[in-house]
Amino acid sequence: MHVTHLSLADFRSYARAEVPLEQGVTAFVGPNGQGKTNLVEAVGYLATLGSHRVSSDAPLVRMGAERAVVRASVQQGERRQLVELELNPGKANRARINRSSQVRPRDVLGIVRTVLFAPEDLALVKGDPGERRRFLDELVTARSPRMAGVRSDYDRVLKQRNTLLKSAALARRHGGRSMDLSTLDVWDQHLARAGAELLARRLDLITALQPLADKAYEQLAPGGGPVALEYRPSSPGVVGHSREELYEQLITALGEARRQEIERGVTLVGPHRDELLLKLGRLPAKGYASHGESWSYALALRLASYDLLRAEGNEPVLVLDDVFAELDARRRERLAELVAPGEQVLVTAAVDDDVPGVLAGVRYAVSDGAVERV
Numbered sequence: 001m002h003v004t005h006l007s008l009a010d011f012r013s014y015a016r017a018e019v020p021l022e023q024g025v026t027a028f029v030g031p032n033g034q035g036k037t038n039l040v041e042a043v044g045y046l047a048t049l050g051s052h053r054v055s056s057d058a059p060l061v062r063m064g065a066e067r068a069v070v071r072a073s074v075q076q077g078e079r080r081q082l083v084e085l086e087l088n089p090g091k092a093n094r095a096r097i098n099r100s101s102q103v104r105p106r107d108v109l110g111i112v113r114t115v116l117f118a119p120e121d122l123a124l125v126k127g128d129p130g131e132r133r134r135f136l137d138e139l140v141t142a143r144s145p146r147m148a149g150v151r152s153d154y155d156r157v158l159k160q161r162n163t164l165l166k167s168a169a170l171a172r173r174h175g176g177r178s179m180d181l182s183t184l185d186v187w188d189q190h191l192a193r194a195g196a197e198l199l200a201r202r203l204d205l206i207t208a209l210q211p212l213a214d215k216a217y218e219q220l221a222p223g224g225g226p227v228a229l230e231y232r233p234s235s236p237g238v239v240g241h242s243r244e245e246l247y248e249q250l251i252t253a254l255g256e257a258r259r260q261e262i263e264r265g266v267t268l269v270g271p272h273r274d275e276l277l278l279k280l281g282r283l284p285a286k287g288y289a290s291h292g293e294s295w296s297y298a299l300a301l302r303l304a305s306y307d308l309l310r311a312e313g314n315e316p317v318l319v320l321d322d323v324f325a326e327l328d329a330r331r332r333e334r335l336a337e338l339v340a341p342g343e344q345v346l347v348t349a350a351v352d353d354d355v356p357g358v359l360a361g362v363r364y365a366v367s368d369g370a371v372e373r374v
């Protein structure tokens with residue numbers, strides 16, 4: 001798929017922006033702070049309902065405005081769709097498809113798909129486990145948009161279960177009557193059901209991603225691998241592959257953890273506590289890999305994501321936000337060659353020289369909120 005038109009209202013620094021787009025490569029070039037990333041961030045938002053830079057919507061709305069609107073015309077084969085998201089920080093966001101009446105924001109997932117490379121990706125390798133879980137879950141959702149519903153069910157159940165555990169912990173500490181915990185069993189079942197579904201998808205994803213990540217790393221840094229992706233569940237007993245197995249194992253693990261959970265007042269078992277271990281050779285990348293190796297690893301994960309989505313018939317838009325300036329000449333050329341054939345590639349760079357030659361295409365100059373074709 002590719003985006004044929006992007007339109008913004010009160011998004012980030014843009015009061016308005018209308019940007020026609022084509023297949024192939026488009027580069028947005030301009031000095032820092034001019035609004036290049038803001039443009040591609042908007043495309044990424046349509047694909048994930050989130051930003052790769054911030055965890056809340058508030059900074060995405062232009063300072064002084066109440067709401068932001070991001071709209072895109074999307075071409076998928078013969079089919080053309082118009083998607084629109086209205087961001088209302090502190091209130092429910094709204095969404096529309098083809099100007100018809102409102103749908104839930106998560107119903108637009110799957111219309112725009114992206115794989116986004118950004119300087120922030122280094123945190124995939126060096127950052128907290130939450131970064132890697134988000135990587136997995138965004139890709140799980142890109143492969144299967146209905147998983148957005150499962151993720152939000154899981155988050156909701158987890159929150160409610162934690163609230164219950166917290167009050168149980170408080171009651172215990174203050175020597176009050178111990179709480180009636182029979183409702184906890186019901187929450188265990190809800191948590192295990194959504195959790196097992198999410199886990200099964202994550203495990204399936206890792207199996208599919210592993211050989212692609214290894215291949216991509218070899219292309220970027222020949223002889224530097226191998227890379228291995230290992231899933232580390234928060235509870236060692238949760239090792240199944242089918243949803244049914246995982247459900248039973250989660251129920252058992254929750255039972256075993258219950259006393260400790262009531263003491264601490266928080267859910268200790270489940271996909272929200274799991275870790276994706278990234279190995280380079282025999283060592284974990286985190287804490288051991290060099291800066292350059294970590295970069296290659298992050299890029300390899302993104303390239304593998306791209307290969308996977310494409311192989312499954314969901315060709316995404318590739319977004320490369322300011323990544324070439326971070327790379328040495330060799331990896332820059334390799335990355336550029338690997339992404340050049342993409343159906344649509346959006347690149348941002350501070351200067352023309354940062355855009356590798358094989359990525360010749362349409363250029364826009366971005367300066368002071370104006371986006372002009374050059």
Ligand SMILES: Nc1ncnc2c1ncn2[C@@H]1O[C@H](COP(=O)(O)OP(=O)(O)O)[C@@H](O)[C@H]1O
Binds near residue numbers: 031033036039059
């Ligand atoms: N919500 C907002 N309202 C107004 N301006 C914003 C908002 N968010 C970011 N900006 C401005 O956008 C600019 C950064 O744009 P960005 O696209 O990241 O730049 P770059 O071209 O370097 O990628 C900054 O000047 C920042 O002040």
Ligand SMILES: [Mg+2]
Binds near residue numbers: 037322348
């Ligand atoms: Mg930028």
